[in-house]
Amino acid sequence: MGENPISIHVLGICSALAITTKIDTAVVMTIAVVAVLSISNVVISLLRNNIPNKVRIIIQMSVIASLVIIADQVLKAYMYDMSKLLGVFLGLIITNCIVLGRAEAYAMQNSPSKALLDGMGNGLGYGTILIAVAFFRELFGFGSIYGAQVITNQIYLGGYENNGLMILSPGAFFILGLIVWAHRAYTETSDKD
């Protein structure tokens, strides 16, 4: 709880802004990140005693990059519409500092089973925030939750309008800021207990 990659370490913000206009894209992104992060952590951890120190970052990058490309290819083959929506951002998991960060900081020192749990935990922590941001953006930007319209036509006829700002990146900044604030305020008070 105190170690969430986005709200505490402020990592992975770029993708958090880009793919959170709808919940379904956020969910698929989460699954992809959890998969890439867990597998890369396990692979790096298995190799940790053999990787020459001089080239370790390059080796980590190659493992991560290969996994991301595989994830991208699989999505293109089995979920074509979704891969069109995620576009370039799936490929950008490579540059998501969470993945390389966990490989370097955790997987290089710990056993594969621990690294797997670490990867899944961080991936899900990242995903929770993504989905939370997407929930608010989709609700206020499109009036729907997971594709189901919750704000009915009657409310629109009553003068309600979807908030266009929520669909644009600034909307994500505001919501992300509020979430980071709320999370930190909460963890701070619980630290004092």
Added chain:
Amino acid sequence: MRSDTYTIVFTTIVTVVLGLGLSVTADSLRERQSINEELDIKKNILSVLGFSLSSDWENDKIQSLYEQNINEFIVDKTGSILSSIESSNSDNYTIYQSRENDKVTGYAIPIAGKGLWGTMYGYFAIEPDAETVKGITFYRHKETPGLGAEVDKEWFQNNFIGKKLIDTNGSLVSVEVVKGYVSSTDPKSMHKVDGISGATITGKGLTNFLKNDLQKYEPYLSKVRKLNQIESL
């Protein structure tokens, strides 16, 4: 500290293993991916030509609908229909003709050109009279969500329907995306559609490449119009 030789050997092995893994994955998935891409194009052509598609349709259903109703052919810059053998020549253009019960119901042509952030790709459909707009869709673009990306929205696309491509003299004027709203008193309102506020450059780009693409097909379309005239006499 490990020796340099070890570093080189290790790196080589990792690279080879990863490279092998990637090529195996890419190769085994290629067939499925190209099926998806083709299907996506077919979906777009069908929807621009006014076939209503449901998102939960099986691939086979779309495939058979396409095969039954769409007739693809290639025309050259003089407007003559070419047999597919000559299709390696660059000056020829594909037309997707929709037919229902042996009657032509429309023509779709691919359109592409620069928007604000990148190339926009889509299809433009014309009624069998070869002068009235039947529809427009986009399947790939990089325009700003909420602004230029409104080109995907129904309100924008529906504005095109019923507009005229040619003037009373029979020459091509295409359809222009204006800044703001089209005034109803404008004598040329048949060739204009409302713009998207905040997306002037997207609209201008669309106006330009639409006209450009229509010009390539004009020789063929004018032949269709002449033929229609003769038939109606």
